[in-house]
Amino acid sequence: MSTQSTPSVGIEFNTVRNVKDALTLASSQKYDFLVIPIIRKQYGTDLLTSYGSKQLTWPSIASRLKGVGESADMSTALVALIRHVIDVDSPNLHIRNKATKLLQEELAAAQYFSVARVIIRIRNGNIINLTRIAASTLNTLYFAYWFVFPTCAPGNFDDDNEAELQPWLWWNKIYKLLDYHGKVYPVLELSADIPSEQAQKRWLGEPVRAVILPTKIFTTNAKGYPVLSPAHQLFIIKLIKLKVQFIIKGINPNDSTLFEPYLQYLKHITRQTEPINRVLESFTHGYEDRLQVPLQPLADNLESRTYEIFEKDPIKYVQYEKAIYQALVEQYDQKTTVIIMVVGAGRGPLVNRALEAADRAKYKVHIYAVEKNPMAIISLYSQKQEWGDRVTIIHEDMRSWHPECKADIMVSELLGSFGDNELSPECLDGAQRYLKDDGISIPYSYTSYICPVQSPRIFSELLYNRDANKPYYANFETPFVVYLHNCFFLAETKPLFTFMHPNFSIPIDNSRYDEVEFTIPTTGTMHGLAGFFEAKLYKDISISIEPNTHSKNLISWFPMFFPIREPITLATNSKIKVNFWRCCSSSQVWYEWTVIEPTTLPIHNPTGRSFSIGK
Incomplete structure (x- = not known):
């Protein structure tokens, strides 16, 4: 049975006379939520021209939102759209101060009426003051911020890649300024032009919460129903797997015949997301991006x-x-x-x-x-x-x-997600004394692989879910087992450490060190290293979780994730150098890692202070 459910779908109206009536209409047409502006456009303009005049604004808000706060269900079904005329980053001090005041009042209204989400459309990268205002409310106001970005920036650019990159750079700036807060999400507004494959992968590595589908990007099929291009469909199928919500924008609220066809079309698209690999999907469902501390079967007895x-x-x-x-x-x-x-x-x-x-x-x-x-x-x-x-x-x-x-x-x-992380080398080296001189070990070798990965969702979890009894850096010096889902691999994997069995080295030394260099083909932000392994059992018979050689239906191991304490934004074709150690003592084994180019980070987990594997 598929674990894929129908995505939540909302509808956006630019103007409504009465919000409660609009919510009732959206619900009756089977939409899950409604996106509308709290303040009408003319009242925003009035406030900008007559600073401090609340006689018009607040009665309007109160009458339009009458009854909204009476029901928790109704409040969660409403998404407040902040008017894009609010220019809180205007170079004109007078306009900026007035706009800031209006934004603060809109946010206060959203809070008072228990709105769960507010939408703010981002038009350019001039967003520092806007982000500062959002930062001042994150820990005091109830709602989450949905920042809407186009998939392609307006204006003249030398090439399409730069136009596609700009909105992601705006989002990256906002997310960093807001310290990867858990109530901040990007929302994509699709256009007639579909993003390139690399741009799609970059957005699929972000915690995209919703996708806006303007009705103008749909075409009409032979039966008169709205449909999207095949390229749009493929991108939407990828997004559905991230459990995003959808917002239909541009429907005339006075024409009830237009509501159902868009919903039916999205249900049709959802049915196309049936998993290709049902075995893998059923096993991994619920484990997506969930951090798990690696097993230590040598030190602990498994259940x-x-x-x-x-x-x-x-x-x-x-x-x-x-x-x-x-x-x-x-x-x-x-x-x-x-x-x-x-x-x-x-x-x-x-x-x-x-x-x-x-x-x-x-x-x-x-x-x-x-x-x-x-x-x-x-x-x-x-x-x-x-x-x-x-x-x-x-x-x-x-x-x-x-x-x-x-x-x-x-x-x-005895293999772990990183090959040697459950101390297979130490165990088999100790056991090989009772293997005949010409005896066979199955497996006879295994190699770990790493690659830089973008996963702000995991970084945010590490940042805000710390153990109060441990140092602040402990989470970022602990490797985790995780089914990487909402992520973007920034480069191809490269081999790291290899172990052979039987091991005839004298003396046997299972410590390792290597420096690995990656070339980043497209811009992204590194939040850590993904770790994999490939094991040779006998001759060419193998098992692998390395992406390029992954054994079909192999589900025993999820990848490893080695965090870094500071995210690194990497430009197209930039180089990154990673240093990695496997360290051993008489009682434990641990990993240390760092980045030395294009910037230098502290060595993570020195002496195994945050994580080690007991022998």
Whole structure:
């Protein structure tokens, strides 16, 4: 079943005589909310020319909004449109002061009538005073700010890319000035010209809350119904996946026949957003951009539910079975009994896959299931009758166990979202002493990958959801597991650290360091680094969450996210250099990272002060 629901749709009217009647009309036509100006245009003009004259303004507001505050449902169904004639950034001091006063009164009216959202249209980048006024109200007023941007700036530009970039730069300035506040959102107003692919990706990395669809950008199909161009449809489908709301602008409120066709069309578009990959969509639903602290299965014993979630992966164990099967038929004689050791056996899925691979290949095997979690051992013993004497269950830490024989094949699933972050290198290095000299490790190698990523939504969450008992920087020095959804990858991934097994280095050293340089193809803001991995199981049989080689339907791992303390806005074709360390001590492993170009940031997580992985 799809988890996609019909998006919320509102309607914008430029003028209404009575707001309550307009709300009733919008509701009767199945629209979810109404966008209207609180102050009529002429009253805004009057106030600008006759500063301080409230005799006309306030009675007008009161009569038009009569009854609005009486119902919570009605208040949340109303979005207040702030008049664009309010020029609070005028170079004329007299006009600026009057406009500021009018804006403050409009915002006060919106607050009094419990309006949940206010819309302010942004026409250019001259928005410093406007942003300052918004900043002064964010922590005292109830409503959220929806700043509306065109997808292409008006005026003459050398190329279309610059015209598309300007509105995003305006938004980026506002969001930074307002310190990524959680009540501030961009709203896009589409035009007849669809944004370029790069411009779309940049906006899809922002917390876009709504999209305005003017009726003039629709055409009429053969049956007389409004439709959008295929290019517009594709962009809207992408936006629907971010759960944006829509606003229809330009309908004549006196013609009731015009209301329904636009709603029906958006429902039609929504049906086209049915997930291509239902397995992935059902597993990731509800986890979009949700920060999770990485598991530490070496230091902590996992719960049964955690094992159960990972065991639902439809592809991981198929690949493991393929790898074990190929290793058996290519490397061993059917007349011998092959010793397989599953280290970190959990509740036994790899044991079952190893047995199935052996049965398919018609090989005799004896499997040692090694597991330190006492609760998981119970699950293993519950299957002992089915397995018979082909499986020996060992309740030991793989690093300290002393086996009676050595293994031909050592199988493990100790990988984390970054490959090595659940200490697979340390575990397998400790266990390889009971692997024969010509033995096989599955997996035999894994590589981590990183790339710079734009995700203001995650940055805002890190900024405002801090643990009061920890230093201010702790959130930004903690890597998180997160299903990256509302984001924009600023460059292609690049490999970082690789580990091989068995590891014949003398001495074995699992600390790592590398400097990675990225070229940014289009302007964006970096909020952190996305981390991935690719693992080789046997020869060319692999599993991967790296975007370019991602294994279809692989759901066991979400990417890692390494935050940075200060966002960095990067121009087209700029270079960025990242330094990354994997550090080890006798009791823990931790990562440190920083950016040294185009600006220098502090080293994040020195000595593992904010996050480390216990051995």
